[in-house]
Amino acid sequence: MVSMMTPTQSNSTPIVTPGTSAAQTVAQVMLEQLRLWGVQRIYGVAGDSVFGLLDALAKQQAITFIAVRHESVAALMASAEAKLTGRLGVCVAQMGPGLANLINGLGDAFLDHAPVLAITGQAPFYKIGTNYKQYINQQQLVQAVSASSELIVHPDAVVEAMTQAMFTSVSRRTVSHLSVPSDLYGQTTAIPPKPLPPVAPPASNPEVWQRALALLRTAQQPMLLLGSRAARLDPESIGRFADAWGCGIAMAYGAIGVVPEDHPYMLHGLGEGGNPSLAPLFRRADVVLALDTSWWPEGVVPNTERIVRVAGRQEDLGIPLPMELGILEEGTTWLPQLIEGLRSHEINPGWIDHVKHCKRVWSTQNERERNESGSPLPPSSVIRLVEQTIAEDAVITLDEGDCTLWFLRNFRAKRQRLLLSDRWRTMGFGLPAALAAKLCSPHKEVVCITGDGGLGMVLADLLTAKRYGIAITVIVFNNGTLQMEQDKMIMKGLIPEGTQLTNPDFAKAAEACGWEAFRIGSMDQLEDVLKQSRTSANPVLLDVLAAPMPHPDFQAQT
Incomplete structure (x- = not known):
């Protein structure tokens, strides 16, 4: 307007x-x-x-x-x-x-x-x-x-x-x-300011929930798809719901941390940057419950139209995606009610076997990726080390680029909160998001994962962290390349013009801005500095010399 x-x-x-x-x-x-x-x-x-x-x-x-x-x-x-x-x-x-x-x-x-x-x-x-x-x-x-x-x-x-x-x-x-x-x-x-008016959250008719429950009870091969806004729900309640329904759990783009990775039915991400074994299983689902997501990866829509979508925004339900029943619900009391309503539901043990097999196959492949060695450092191994040293309740901000896909693929979340540019997907998001997150949550660990391209766009605001004493940790995947753009152009048979970067010494640049900074060339050094950064009262930058490796999603399409 x-x-x-x-x-x-x-x-x-x-x-x-x-x-x-x-x-x-x-x-x-x-x-x-x-x-x-x-x-x-x-x-x-x-x-x-x-x-x-x-x-x-x-x-x-x-x-x-x-x-x-x-x-x-x-x-x-x-x-x-x-x-x-x-x-x-x-x-x-x-x-x-x-x-x-x-x-x-x-x-x-x-x-x-x-x-x-x-x-x-x-x-x-x-x-x-x-x-x-x-x-x-x-x-x-x-x-x-x-x-x-x-x-x-x-x-x-x-x-x-x-x-x-x-x-x-x-x-x-x-x-x-x-x-x-x-x-x-x-x-x-002389017009006085007005306080925020009290407004009750939207709530669906109880009869609609009964229809949803009846549909869920028909499932023999159920799947739960979680969007990032499902973080408003209690993760333990989501886990209990999955146990009661006997469903596999898939995450939409950026929903890492909504449910801990160690849940037996958690199958990681769906689509780009996710579990490559998940898409075939997801297509076989006969009933899907989609929570707080308006996103479906292209080509991974299940073969069923029996889909229940729950959202807190009317606009999300209006997006033209498969749906048998849409429910507008901002509150959180409905999930325990669904769990109670599924007490008598008979779980299909054959489907659970398929879910667990998918998880085993992915875990084996992922563990192999996460333990690669070499110099420069493999991105997947850097992510593994970050996972092992970061606080369980940390806030992690992701920039857009190749480092994002490596993180989404290889990070096994516990209770961390993830911030990223979900649909706009702008480079340069990571550092500003980390600065804001630390201001909002000063007692939590805040870690930014960024690439050399993304950081280069907002480099001047390293000074903002120093000026306001914002003690965050920034990990730069530095391979001198816009890796994702390069790989995509090569896949299309194009010459990757403009993808090579001329970078400064990021560690020296950060030091000039008042940061503690380190140029990282080995896994041992990375582990030591990550541990030090957690107790530092100053912002810390790690300039990680990362291997210019194509992401597996792009390798699979070559």
């Missing part, structure tokens, strides 16, 4: 509505509105069209401003915070080029359904619609990656505009954007 909130009035006369509270500046009211909705941080870059908001931020202590080096990092941090906490993430930028730089991070939030509010400056009132420097119709610019975008042109419209935008973001898990003219922040309004 692209519109203007109200017609503008004189920009020189403060507006005070009789009978309301004492007037405050627009900037003060905006910050109080954000505070009432639980916002603790705003990420951004300074610019003259947002000076008024930054000045107000400096005069209060409830909300912290995190100044980053590039606006795309600000938006990616806001998106990562929203994904991790479920709360509204907020970013701020200059008009024009500042907003243009936000677009990448806003695209990540938009496609991954993360509630984010972007606030950008705009030209002063009397210059809107002219050839003023940096002026552009920002509502048109941002509409492809936002659900709403408004230009506010009156101080008494600020509270209403913010309430609408914030509620849109939170209720629909999407991106909203506000353009605020630079001379509006200092004007006054």
Whole structure:
């Protein structure tokens, strides 16, 4: 939706509505509105069209401003915070080029359904619609990656505009954007900020659950497909449900850690970066329960139409994928009820044998991959060592690229929380996400897995970690190549132009930014440094000299 909130009035006369509270500046009211909705941080870059908001931020202590080096990092941090906490993430930028730089991070939030509010400056009132420097119709610019975008042109419209935008973001898990003219922040309004209204989560009719339970009881070859948002559910309850239903468990892209890898029916990921033995088994399923996922890998749709999909968002159920029954349910009480309802269900022992066989075959193959040796270091072995040294409740952020597929294939999760760019899949996500995750969870270990291509895009924001004392660990898979792009081009019979990288010494670059940094050439050295990094009070970067190996998914198609 692209519109203007109200017609503008004189920009020189403060507006005070009789009978309301004492007037405050627009900037003060905006910050109080954000505070009432639980916002603790705003990420951004300074610019003259947002000076008024930054000045107000400096005069209060409830909300912290995190100044980053590039606006795309600000938006990616806001998106990562929203994904991790479920709360509204907020970013701020200059008009024009500042907003243009936000677009990448806003695209990540938009496609991954993360509630984010972007606030950008705009030209002063009397210059809107002219050839003023940096002026552009920002509502048109941002509409492809936002659900709403408004230009506010009156101080008494600020509270209403913010309430609408914030509620849109939170209720629909999407991106909203506000353009605020630079001379509006200092004007006054007596309209008080509004707290977040209480809204009950969506819930399906109990009769629908009875229909679902009846369908589940018919299954002889059941499968459970978990999306990343299933992390809202208790993993032990999911495991008990799988035991009661006698189903194999498959993970959609990025759902690592939702259920521990050691569950006897956990078959790892489905599709790219997953268990190659899982797809044939998944196709044989006669009933599938899909939880919090709108994703099916191409060519791996089961041969049955008996699919129950449970989602917390109406939009996910509207995606045209196979479905006999769709259930909109944000709460968590329904899963124990299903377990109770399956008490008398007779499990098919032959199907369980197939599930366990699939797990054994994959475990044997995966263990062989994870114990490869050599120099430079095999990516799968690096992932194994990370798995063995990382905390069970750590937050892991993944960049996009070859390192992501190696991680998804070879990491055996316990209770770790994973953050990645799921559908937008932008390079450069890993470092900003790790910075935001540590700010949100300061007492948890936070590890970023990135490639040399992804880190190169956001290298300047190593300084952000030092400035704010954000003690994260960054592991760089450094092979001097955009490996995934190179392998895909070769598979297509193309010359891999532009895939070779000219890298700095990442360890020296990180040291220059105030980090502890190490150039890693052996597994013994990697193990020692990983253990040291867990107790460091400073950010730590490991520049791992990784072997330029094609990922097995690409090898299988050559």
